[in-house]
Amino acid sequence: MQEKEIKVMKKILATNDKMAMELRNILKEKGVLFINLMSSPGSGKTTLLENTAKNFNGKLAVIEGDIETTLDSQRISNAGMLSYQINTGPFGGDCHLESGWIKSALEEIDLTNIDILFVENIGNLVCPAEFDVGAHFNVVVLSTTEGEDKPLKYPLAFQNSSVCIITKTDLTPYLEIDLKQLKENIKKVNPKLKILELSSKTGNGMENWFNFLNKNKLS
């Protein structure tokens, strides 16, 4: 990597981190818990949010990050959650969200009475972990279909998160996944990571996720 490139990159990250810190404080003052969901494409972030919209008792909003389409925003909206879409396609197809975009989005979202604001980050286990969006908690989502080795191969998303949700537990009878090994690998890269196992489809384990949200609500 050339020196010029590194300098530009550091400047971007410093600007991003400063604004993220401001956002974190602003939302805390407003009493809005801010949660950033990160995962690969297809790990089940949107389905988790749909189930949460339908079954969690509280007023929720989500900022949906996608390169293209408003498909997720429509799904979440149909489930009854206030939803705002950011598409990065027109801006070079960026593979992550940045705090500046969240700040711009918040100018258009009415946060009155909102208990929890989610960001559904762009489906990518690499880049989103490098950019602080100002959340109070980063949550990394991993499905049982992805294999035991993913925490070791993509450590940053696990190191920069407070909670890891293992989704699609209903599929384990049909997979060769070793859940014990997966959890050991998660603990290897981040011993403090809180692990929740659930199936958004059957509802199994959702109560642990809802308990986590209730415990950390700010108002």
Next chain:
Amino acid sequence: MQEKEIKVMKKILATNDKMAMELRNILKEKGVLFINLMSSPGSGKTTLLENTAKNFNGKLAVIEGDIETTLDSQRISNAGMLSYQINTGPFGGDCHLESGWIKSALEEIDLTNIDILFVENIGNLVCPAEFDVGAHFNVVVLSTTEGEDKPLKYPLAFQNSSVCIITKTDLTPYLEIDLKQLKENIKKVNPKLKILELSSKTGNGMENWFNFLNKNKLS
């Protein structure tokens, strides 16, 4: 995005594309078919290569791209394929491979009698599609567990590929995936994309992948 940043980025892409073109020609002259596999983490690229190593008749080599660990390289090597690992972790954890790194890797790989060289790109459906690594064919891999909407949401990987492999077809009885809709979505973003459906686990459909490789071998 700032003007300075865009200029740097364009220069990197131009340098990358020039070297990719050179690599493509060099490997063609040597009679080595060069295939770049791209997908999300956990879509089944490594398992596809393991099955290919065991059951395809030909001398194969793979360049494994990962941010961290040599786990995939070990798996492939155990299956009997010549394997070379690139880890981007020490270089900032880049989320894709570039043609310059492939060129460096090739200086250490003995290509004598090799029929097919694979790149298993870093697990990421976004960034790898932006960087030409010099392959004769880009192959995008998508598993049945990832949902019908992924081609619409991450179009570039599908637009920049010649073949799409739908993996884990053995799991479809336990999923709500609409395979017809998935294939329609693939054709929407790239009508020319050749679609192969297979299960590396059961072996179902692997013959179509092997036929594709045999048909396109250069020696």
